Amino acid sequence: MKYIPTIGIECHVQLCTKTKLFSEVDNDARQKSPNSCVSPVDYALPGMLPRLNQDAIKLAVRAGLALNAKINLESRFDRKHYFYPDLPKGYQITQLYHPIIGEGYIELPSGGKVRIEHAHLEEDAGKLSHEGNYSLVDLNRAGTPLVEIVSMPDMHSSTEAREYTKELWRVMTYAGVTYGDLYNGNMRFDVNISIAPEGSTELGKRTEIKNLNSFRSVERAVEYEIKRQTKLLEKGEKVIQETRGWSDATGETTAQRSKEAAQDYRYMPEPDIPPIRLTERDIIEQKGKSGFSVFITRTFLREIVPEDIVEVLLDYPKLGWKLMSINSDYAEQYRGGDEKGPSREQIPEIYSKLKKIANWFSSVLLAEENASLLNDELPSSQQLIDLVEMTEKNELSSTAAKEVFLKFFDPEMHYKDTRTIAKELGVIQENDLSALEAIVDTVLAKPETTKAQADFKAGQEKVLGFLVGQVMKESRGKANPSSVQEILRKKLS
Numbered sequence: 001m002k003y004i005p006t007i008g009i010e011c012h013v014q015l016c017t018k019t020k021l022f023s024e025v026d027n028d029a030r031q032k033s034p035n036s037c038v039s040p041v042d043y044a045l046p047g048m049l050p051r052l053n054q055d056a057i058k059l060a061v062r063a064g065l066a067l068n069a070k071i072n073l074e075s076r077f078d079r080k081h082y083f084y085p086d087l088p089k090g091y092q093i094t095q096l097y098h099p100i101i102g103e104g105y106i107e108l109p110s111g112g113k114v115r116i117e118h119a120h121l122e123e124d125a126g127k128l129s130h131e132g133n134y135s136l137v138d139l140n141r142a143g144t145p146l147v148e149i150v151s152m153p154d155m156h157s158s159t160e161a162r163e164y165t166k167e168l169w170r171v172m173t174y175a176g177v178t179y180g181d182l183y184n185g186n187m188r189f190d191v192n193i194s195i196a197p198e199g200s201t202e203l204g205k206r207t208e209i210k211n212l213n214s215f216r217s218v219e220r221a222v223e224y225e226i227k228r229q230t231k232l233l234e235k236g237e238k239v240i241q242e243t244r245g246w247s248d249a250t251g252e253t254t255a256q257r258s259k260e261a262a263q264d265y266r267y268m269p270e271p272d273i274p275p276i277r278l279t280e281r282d283i284i285e286q287k288g289k290s291g292f293s294v295f296i297t298r299t300f301l302r303e304i305v306p307e308d309i310v311e312v313l314l315d316y317p318k319l320g321w322k323l324m325s326i327n328s329d330y331a332e333q334y335r336g337g338d339e340k341g342p343s344r345e346q347i348p349e350i351y352s353k354l355k356k357i358a359n360w361f362s363s364v365l366l367a368e369e370n371a372s373l374l375n376d377e378l379p380s381s382q383q384l385i386d387l388v389e390m391t392e393k394n395e396l397s398s399t400a401a402k403e404v405f406l407k408f409f410d411p412e413m414h415y416k417d418t419r420t421i422a423k424e425l426g427v428i429q430e431n432d433l434s435a436l437e438a439i440v441d442t443v444l445a446k447p448e449t450t451k452a453q454a455d456f457k458a459g460q461e462k463v464l465g466f467l468v469g470q471v472m473k474e475s476r477g478k479a480n481p482s483s484v485q486e487i488l489r490k491k492l493s
Contacts, residue, residue: 003195003233005226006203007161008153009218010190011168012146013178014124015059021123021145022050022093029140030184037140044088049272056145057276059177060100060121061286063147066175066293067116069104073278075121077270085137086126094122094148096267100276101147106167107295109311114164115152122146141185147177153192153203158222165189166215167294173317174294180317182213189218193225195233204229205239209246209253221246225253292324300324304355309362316374319361326381327354353388360387360405379408386418390428394480400427429480433487436471436479440487443470456492464488 017027023041026032040048064071076098079091099120106114124144129136149168155161169187173180180186194206207229209221229239244253297320301310313319330350364373387404390396396404400422407413407421422428443449449470452463464485471484 001234002198003204003226003230004198004200005156005193005195005222006153006206007155007157007222008192009151009155009161009164010192011149011151011165012124012188012190013063013149013172014186015056015063015145015147015177016179017053017055017059017145019053020143021053021056021121023143024051025143027144028179030181032140034136034138034140038142042088042139042143044090050093052273052276053145056121057100057278058282058286059145060119060147061278061283062175062290063149063172063177064101064104064119065283065287065290066171066177067101067104067106067119067149069116069119070102071278071283072098072100072102073280074098075100075276077121077273078267079270081266081268084125085135086128086139086142088126088139088142092123092125093270093273095120098275101149106151106164106171108160108163108167109298110163112154112160112163114154114160117150117152119147119149122148153194158219158226161191161222162215162219165218169215170294170314170317174292174297174320175290185211185213188213191218191222191225193222193229194239195226195229204233205241207239207241207253208243210243210256212246217246217248220248220251221253224251228253292321294320297321297324300327301358304351305358305362309358312362312365313358316361316365318378319374322378322381322384323354323358323361326357326384329381329385330354353385353392356388356391357384360384360402363402364406373406373409377414379405379414383408383418390418390422394482395428396422397427397429397481400425400429403427426478429478433483436475436483437487439475439479440471440484440491443467443474444491446470453492 015027019025020027020039020042023039025039025042026037029037041050061071075095077093078096080094080096081091083090099118101116101119103118104116106116108114124141124146126137126139126142129138151164155164169180169182172178172187178186189212191209191212192206193209194204196202196204207225209225212218212221225244232239240255240258242258243256245256246253294314294317298310298314301313301320301323305313313323327350330353361374387396387401391398391401403425404418404422404427407425413421413424416424419428444453444467449467452466455463456467467488468481468484471479471488472481
């Protein structure tokens with residue numbers, strides 16, 4: 001019997017606010033020692049009341065807009081009760097009945113679409129570290145503002161699940177609502193999987209795999225769980241609705257606890273926080289701060305580089321923003337006094353310049369030893385524009401341009417302008433024809449080039465490369481190769 005998998009994903013997105021959701025404590029505890037970023041509100045001392053972080057609401061609205069979702073003008077908080085060592089209050093403040101974000105969708109690069117059921121604001125719990133036969137509790141993460149995005153069960157393969165999680169990560173990071181640091185848990189995925197016989201009108205029993213923090217883990221966990229559930233059904237056994245954990249090391253899921261239903265959490269309205277009431281003006285304000293979306297950036301990049309390069313570049317939001325910003329700068333440069341901007345004839349010229357910049361970045365990204373550079377401060381728009389112009393004027397060879405480009409990331413040279421860096425590297429090409437002729441004459445006068453000259457005159461074109469190389473050597477790499485080749489042809493014809 002053939003079984004069809006059905007997959008829905010809940011994603012917890014940590015918002016990049018300065019402080020936590022309900023307390024004035026540092027929200028970014030990545031490099032902090034355990035239990036150093038906590039307040040009486042976080043560890044629930046008696047009488048401590050939460051105070052809502054207004055910036056979290058603004059980022060939640062921006063997240064909803066990025067999800068093509070309806071923003072609810074009124075939303076409310078609820079208490080979700082459960083008892084766990086890293087939840088001191090004994091309940092989590094979340095939104096069940098009146099979430100801030102309504103229905104939306106994510107468009108996938110492959111052309112599919114995954115619907116969003118809703119997304120809600122909530123606080124995170126702490127973190128447990130298991131050491132042998134005991135566990136340690138770290139409350140640094142307790143109270144961190146999250147937006148939990150709940151998808152509809154629209155995915156039916158591990159490939160789709162991976163594509164959705166990656167695109168969701170891009171959508172959230174491009175919207176500027178999260179740092180998107182998967183290693184430190186800025187986005188965590190809970191994957192719900194069920195299988196049912198082909199043609200069945202009912203879904204099978206689902207299992208939930210908790211806290212996956214990489215796209216590869218999502219793909220592998222879904223593949224494993226589909227196989228595990230299929231084997232159970234083929235043996236006539238039942239799939240139990242439960243929460244399971246994933247191990248990257250073993251490549252297997254393991255049972256953790258039975259899956260609770262909503263009533264098991266004893267939800268009740270949160271009495272200490274009034275309703276959130278927004279206006280249309282609040283939503284328009286956040287729409288204006290959203291910047292370039294991943295959809296707009298992908299559409300733009302497809303005009304200048306191949307699809308495989310597009311998908312590489314999109315993994316670096318700062319880079320996408322930079323390229324879009326340079327495009328705007330070029331458009332302004334071509335605008336002059338005309339409010340319409342560049343003409344149709346000028347747009348290909350702009351795209352040609354941007355293509356060079358995109359290719360420099362992609363060459364860095366695709367070289368594993370350089371990829372970490374993209375985590376540093378990017379070159380300024382002016383540095384990159386000047387680099388393009390110097391190559392177009394034949395002041396820099398393609399090799400020299402890449403050498404200068406890499407120096408943009410050097411802390412000691414990052415602040416210098418492009419021409420200064422090129423001068424210090426000694427890579428600016430010699431384009432003075434009279435100076436080049438003198439160098440060519442010097443090379444042609446050397447005995448070791450006599451045979452090559454004779455061979456060229458006899459019709460052996462390939463020896464021209466040897467002669468150009470000798471001139472480049474004599475000029476210490478500063479001669480313009482195309483000019484050198486032209487001079488050699490004239491002198492040897």
